[in-house]
Structures are given as C-alpha cells and as structure tokens.
Amino acid sequence: MTLMKSGIIGRASGLIFLAAILFSCKKESYTLLDPAGAGIWSHYTTGLPGNQVRGITLDHQGLMWVAFSGAGIASYDGDSFTPYNISNSQILSNGVTCLDVRTNGDLYIGTTDGISVRTTDGSWLYYQDPVNILYIYAIKCKANGTVVAGTSGYGFLTYDGTNIYQYYDVSYKNVKAIEEDISGNTWLGTDNGLFKWTGSGFTHYTTANGLPTNNITSLLYDSKSRLWIGGYGGTAVAWIDAGGQLHTQSLFTGSADLYMKDIYEDQRGHIWFATWYDGLIEFDGVVPHSYKVYNGFPENDVNAAGQDKDGNMWFGLYSMGLERYTIPIQ
C-alpha cells in the first residue's frame, strides 16, 4: 500500500513536471533567410538598358534606380529593370551622370544637359540653364529638402523647393562630389580641393592640410561621423573625424594614384570604395579587402555603389553592367 502511494505520487509529480516544461515550450515561428544565399556575387548584364553604370540610389518606395551613361535610367523592383530614356519618357538626356532622392520622394537626375526630376506621381520636371549647357557632376539631396547640384565649370546650384541659386567662384567651379554632415554643412569635392560650406561661408582644405590630392571625386559622411574623402591622386583615402582632424587610410592597393569614383557604407558599417584601376575595396574597419579581376571580379573599373531594398549591395561597373553582392553572415 505504501509502495502504491509512493508510486502514484512519483508518477504524478513526473507528469506535473513534464506539463510545466511543455507549458513553457511555446515559441513563435519565423520566416528565416537561408545563410547559403549570403556572401554570393551575381553579375547582371541582360535586361539592362546599358552597361556603363554611373550611379545607384534607393527611393522611398523601395525601388533601386540606376543611372546609365548614354542609356538613361532604370528602376529595379527586386525582380526586373524598367528603363526610362528620351524615347519613352521626358528625361532631358540619356547621358545620365548621377542621381539622388529628395526628402519628398522625388528622384533628381543629373544629366549632361541639366537636371531632370521624376516626381513620385510619375510626372517629369526639368531644369536647364537658359544660356549654358550644364553638365551635372553630382547631386545631393539634403536632409532639410535642399537639393545641391555640382556642375562642370559653373560651380554649384541649390534648390530649396522654391528658388534656384547658383554659387560660383573660380576656386570651386568644378564640383565633382557633394556630401552633407550631421550639422547640415555641405561638403564640396572639387578639382581644387575640398570645401566646407556652412551656408554663409566656405572653409578650404587642400594637400597643404594633409589631403592626399586636391582632385576630390567622391565623398561620404558615415554613421561614425567620419567624412571620407576620395580623389584622383595620392596613395590613400582621407577622412575627417567629428573633431575636424584629418586622417589617412591606406587601401593596400599599391597604386601611386588612386582614382576614387564612389564611396558607400553598408548596414554593417563596412566602407566600400569603388575605384578605377584598383577595383572594388571593402574596408571592415581594420583591413581593406580588394576585389579585382585577379580574384574573380568582372573588371577593375567600378563607378558606383548602392543598395536595394533588401540590403543587397550593388556595384555599377564602367563597362560591364552591375554586380550584386549579398551581405555575408558574420
């Protein structure tokens, strides 16, 4: 009898114990990504309106826009590319040089003959100089809604939503790169050094201040409040920290003259450098990793870098279309 009693208690306690454990077993279910699809390179040429890519940007609807030299632009919805050119749209020119998205969602497109705008409702606007042919080198849509466009030979233009202003001085007549820092200052990369424009005055940086070159061709303000400065010439890239101090970073290319075409930061904080001659360089904060023809990259001339809505990296090549890279798991 005592044995039976003990046995019942023992079995009952075991059942309660198991029930308590099973009670705590509830978990949610998720759709998970396959890690085998990460860290993969894919090459895109078919379906593109051209093979010479000049710029990549992502709009507020999740469309990735790609600028093509001599072939207009194309949007990518994650599945296919839709081209826009002078034949099927009101874009000013097929010679697209750069593009960016304004805070209101409008797409600003720099061309070899002025600025085209594709609004969010699909209509087209444009700006051309009444006298001169405006070759737009760079476009930056600032956080306050102001659009800044750098030109070849005519300084830079700003558009605040109402008025267009032109800023010109012989020292910054060719504006090749534009970036905004966290304080709203505008940084201008020119063939005569780097300019910081506060809206009321300019600060000029040159090789005398430690820049590797005075021919500044690309800028990036990253998530760590560093302004990366790429140019044509010199053996390294430079960056200015939040305190205004200038640093240089070797990219281990061995080149006597780096030619930086674009700089981009991914969601991990890795900095990507698109160069001519030295391929693509990924800097993880410690060591630069080089992607060139010798290790499987399609070509050594890279014009642009950007991301799609899924976080995949896209690289625009000089003559061979696009290269996609899914971020690897680390």
Place this chain on the structure above:
Amino acid sequence: MKIYRYFTLSALLLALPVMHLCSQDKQVSGDKFTLLTIPFNQRPLNPYKGQLQLSAGYEFAVRSQSFDADGNKTSLKDLGIASIGHYYFMDVRYGITDFLEIEANMNYLKSGTRSETVYYYASNPLGGTDIVPVYSLDETKGFGDLCLSGAVRLPFDYKWFDVRISAGCFLPVARYKPPVPSSTITDIMSANSYTVNYHNNFKNGYGVPVLHLSATAKASFSKFTMVACYTVDDPVKEGTSLRWTQALENQNFTFSSTPYKYLLARKTEIDASVHYQAAGWLDLNLNACLFRTAKGWTEYIGKKFSDPEQQLISLQPGIEIQVSPLVRIYEVVNLPLSGKDIYGPFYVSTTFSFNLFPVRKF
C-alpha cells in the same frame, strides 16, 4: 511568467526530497557493498534509493578536422589550424527512491579556434612591398549553465530491462555575452606593415533557459547489454546577445558592440551502445552517436538567418572500471566519422564517479 516557470521547476525539484522522506518504498535487497558493486549489466539506470553519486570528469578534445555543408572533410591539421579544447564537468545524482532521482550538473569549457592566416600585400611608394598578416583566434572560456533535472525509471523493480525518462532545464546562470575582444596590432614596421591579431572572446552560457529531455532504454542479455538513448535540448525562448565591431584607428583597436537576437538551435542526440561485461569490475562498450541541430537562427543586420543545420556521427569506444566499491572510472574516446557544417573533434573523456549512501540506513 519567466519567474513563475523557474519557480514551478524549482519547487518541483525541491519537493522531490520531501516526497522521498514521506515515502516508504520497498527496499532493494542487499547491503551497501552489494549495491555499489553491482556490474553494469545488472544495474538499473537510476541510482538506488539514498545513493549519492558524485562525478567529475575532464575531456581533452582535438579539433583536427571539420565537415562542410556537403559533408566533405577538411583536415585542419594540414591547414595548420587544428586546435584543442578542455572541458571539465561535474554531475551530482541522488536517488530519492529506487525509481526516482534528481540530478544537477555543470561544466567549464576552455577552447580556442584559429582561422587560416590571411596575408595582404601592398606595394609602397618606395617600390617595396608591405605585408599585413592577419591572424584570427576565437576563444571560448567559462562555465556552462546549471542543469537541474529529475528522472523516473521503470519498472519499479529492476528486471532485465530498464526504461528511464529524464526532464530538466538548463538555468541561464552562466555568462553568455561575449566580452570585449582582445585584438592587437604587433610587429609594426611602417604605416602599412604590421600584424593584425584578431582575438574574439566568447562565453559558454546559453543566455536563455534550455529544456533538457531524455529517454533511455536498456536491455541485458547475459553479459551483453544494449542501451539506446534519445536526448533533446530545446531553448524556451529567443535571447539577446552582443556582437562586437572592431576598427583600427591610428594602429589602435577600438571596439563597439551592437545587440542582436538569436534562437539557439534545438540539439538532439541519439546514442545506441553495446556493452560487454568482461568481468564483474570491467564493462567494455561501443557507442554510436548521432548529433544534430536544427531550427536555430541568428539576427544579423536586422534580418533573421537560419543557423546551419549541423550533424555529426561518431563512434565512441569506452570502458567502465569498478575501482573500489565507492569509485568507478569511465573512459570514452570519440571518433568522428562524418558530419555536416561542424567540427569533428577527437576527444578522450575521463570521469571519476564516487558512489555512497550518506544518509540511508541498511
């Protein structure tokens, strides 16, 4: 809710000794000497009523090979990145009755895994070549979580066969967030010539409660015994940990961390072993082990990636020696045969087991 679950589990475990005091089981015949020296093929899977078993072990593991996702084997020794691990464990079991036991165990792990050295070359303006070797070491060091469990076995009176069901939980008492890396720069020759030594640190805790369930069946046929065991460790919920980002500024490392979520993989293990009682004091055995993981994920850059599903099949010859009525020694060797997405460690495990009846009167 979390506290309630812990309380329920703890209360049940604490209640078991009280039930033991209230129960008056039929006593297993024999004196202490007889009970403690019963050979493996005649012994139940649980300790006897009142028996306290204290086990302490050490496992020396050599990671000399790994298996990729397709099951292809890579010799880490040939790559020069074989590593060793030290694993210490303690286990306490107590027989509340002849068919009910409670158990607690804990471990300590120290291991290091090296990656292949990568060299970066850059021509310098002077016409020479700068070299940056990059070494990488992942070190895991620390206590594992405390596992508390209870087990019931059937039949109540030991026959030639025995069935045991165990249930418990790893309580997240051990450190699990990775400490700040210890990476360094050495051999600084010039701005572009130095050595990068990545040194990532990890801890051994799970960070979340993990359920532990196992079922074991044993059948003896004269001197031969067959044992089969199924074990599953399943996390109760997802956890949050840290991922360190390293940057090199002016040849000094700086570190910053970002949180990420994870769900531990469910681990299952199936063991099937054959034992031969060569002598009253000596049991020879051979175990086949299938280890698998599934359903885990890790958050990275805001997305959830499923963890690779690992698998390892090993053969484990072993012996059990009754050294004295109080002491047994277990020796097991692990020989990895095949696997997927996993290291295949060769290891030797030695366990000393002390058995006694501290309170029971015969």
